Amino acid sequence: MPKDPRPLRKLGFLTIGLFDEHDPAAGHEATLRLIELGERLGFDSAWVxxxxxxxxxxxxxxxxxxxxxxxRRIxxxxxxxxxxxxxxxxLAEDLATVDILSGGRLNAGVSVGPPMNWEHVKHALYPDTADLEDFSYQRVRRLLGFVRGEPASTFKGTIGxxxxxxxxxxxxxxxxxxxWYGGGSLRSARWAGEQGINLLTSSVVKAExxxxxxxxxxxxxxTFRAHHPDGEAARVSQGLVVIPTDSADRAQRAKYRAYVEMRxxxxxxxxxxxxxxFSPDLLGSSDEIAERLLGHAAYREVDEVAFALPFTFxxxxxxxxxxxxATKLGPALGWRPST
Structure with missing residues (x-):
């Protein structure tokens, strides 16, 4: 028998923060305005x-x-x-600094593997150590250790x-x-559970x-929860692409439909x-999207989402x-805005 869906506890959104090469300030400002809008609408989280x-x-x-x-809240x-x-x-220093500045509101999602286009960037990124760098899970373990307060130096004391x-x-x-660990494979899900961290699962997974x-x-x-110390209470956030059209005008609906058809x-x-x-993008009225999500076996296992915004809008x-x-889809899934 399929599980009953968990009540949606946390509603978030994710943006790529695109900008014009010749006017990058405008794009970054637009991202900040979206995060401010998300807070006003009662979203629990905003992700970049x-x-x-x-x-x-x-x-x-x-x-x-x-x-x-x-x-102040999101x-x-x-x-x-x-x-x-x-x-x-x-990175541990930067993450801790922003967490302090935000009053403890930072969620740090990470992943491992060689940088994209590795052959083209390795000499600029690691000119002397490219062949020695370790891009395995050990890099996450190092970050976790530093964030948790493990020693980063053999010296502690006063000089002058x-x-x-x-x-x-x-x-x-x-x-x-x-x-959080952003995992798309069974191995990554198991490893994240064994480390006792949280799991971000998106609209892309590996066919195994x-x-x-x-x-x-x-x-x-x-698999993640089976290997996590918290078991069924271990935190998982799902991040599908969701495009409700309730208040969209005719031109927007045509644009959204073309975007989905292309992908x-x-x-x-x-x-x-x-x-x-890749998961299909979810396009339609909030009621239609809610119905599809409530019938989605993986969605039924989570109580947190960070819906991904389309890239090019x-x-x-x-x-x-x-x-x-915030006003239609979230409530249809049982969510209430934060205040």
Whole structure:
């Protein structure tokens, strides 16, 4: 028998933060305005993607530091920071700083693996150590250790007038419980559970034991919880692309439909050597989307979501979509806005 859906407890959204190469300030400002809008609408969280050498947010921590000063309640997340581009010790300092500035509202999502386009960027990123870098889960373990307060130095004490700590400063005690792993494979789901961290599962998964997206995602969630110390209470957030049209005008509906139709072919079969499976975008009225979600076996296992906004829309489109999610879709799923 299928599980009854869990009541939707936390509603979030995710944006890539696109900008014009010749006017990047406007795009970054639009992202900050979206986060402010999300707080006004009662969303529980706002998440930003991470894009290097592209025209999307390359420094989510800097953007979220700015957002922390323009909001007071909404949680702020990264989905996800690819650790192949980062030094775990330095990143731990940045994460803790933003968590302190935000009053403990940061959710840090990370992933591992070589940087995208590795052959083209390795000499700029790691000119002397490219062949020695470890892009395995060990990079997450190092970050977790530093965030949890494990020693980062063999020295602690005073030199002259300067005082030195042996662990990352500032230290934010609650941050470790808000580290998320963005996993798309069964191995990653199990590993994240064994580490006792949280799991971000998106609209892309790896075809291993099945080619059906819902079946694959469901197996990831159950495997994660089976290996997590908190069991069924372990936190999982699902991030599908959701486009409600309740208050959209005719032009917006046509744009949204064209966007979904363009992306639908890739959902028919596993893509590329890695055999990645994409979930179809959910387009329609809030009632129609709610019905599809409530019948989605993986959605029925979670009580947190961070719905992904389409990549290429305008601010006015995002405003309409977020407003419909907060005022119509969320309530249809049993969610209530935060105040």
């Amino acid at each position: 993607r991470h894009r290097h050498l592209q025209f999307g947010i390359s420094s989510p921590i800097a953007v979220l530091a700015a957002a922390s000063q323009r909001t 949680e702020l997340g990264t989905a996800v920071i690819p650790l192949g581009w980062e030094n775990p010790l330095r 007038f300067e005082v030195f700590s042996d662990r990352v400063q500032p230290h934010s005690p609650g941050l470790a419980s808000r580290i 034991e099945s080619e059906d997206f819902t079946e694959i995602q469901l197996s990831h969630i159950r 639908t072919p890739r959902t028919k079969a596993p893509q590329g050597p890695a055999r990645m499976v 305008e601010y006015e489109d995002y405003e309409q979509i977020l407003t419909d999610i």
